[in-house]
Amino acid sequence: MAELxxxxxxxxxxxxxxxxxxxxxxxxxxxxxxxEGQWVFQYTVRITNQGSDTVQLLSRHWIxxxxxxxxxxxxxxxVVGQQPVLTPGQSFQYSSWCPIETPMGMMQGTxxxxxxxxxxxxxxxxPFALKARHTVH
Numbered sequence: 001m002a003e004l005x006x007x008x009x010x011x012x013x014x015x016x017x018x019x020x021x022x023x024x025x026x027x028x029x030x031x032x033x034x035x036e037g038q039w040v041f042q043y044t045v046r047i048t049n050q051g052s053d054t055v056q057l058l059s060r061h062w063i064x065x066x067x068x069x070x071x072x073x074x075x076x077x078x079v080v081g082q083q084p085v086l087t088p089g090q091s092f093q094y095s096s097w098c099p100i101e102t103p104m105g106m107m108q109g110t111x112x113x114x115x116x117x118x119x120x121x122x123x124x125x126x127p128f129a130l131k132a133r134h135t136v137h
Contacts, residue, residue, distance in 0.1 A: 008127055016121075016123035016124045018051030019048070022048075023126075027103075041097060041132075043096060043128075046091055052088050053117070054086065061112070080094045110122040110124060
């Protein structure tokens with residue numbers, strides 16, 4: 001279980017085996033229903049191959065932690081229905097979303113990659129915050 005970190009920003013940047021993963025998250029108030037205990041966050045990920053080998057993203061493993069410390073794991077093939085191939089210097093960007101039951105939380109995880117020679121490895125998705133703006137009525 002991931003421990004909730006209150007010091008995180010809604011961005012992250014990690015470099016693992018010459019693959020950079022950058023994330024930007026933001027609250028989606030138009031899709032959230034706070035009265036029903038649902039806050040929705042959109043996040044955009046850019047994966048850049050800074051190495052000399054062609055790589056392919058095979059699968060994802062996310063750990064989503066809400067403000068109470070409750071974690072949920074999400075695993076599956078590819079991202080947004082794709083398993084992108086990245087040649088040296090190439091980037092792939094996508095956006096997705098996740099709902100949580102509190103106005104703040106965090107996400108982190110890994111992507112499973114494979115080199116053109118068949119070697120599989122995991123790359124880090126550094127922790128980033130999910131934070132809704134609070135309003136006073």
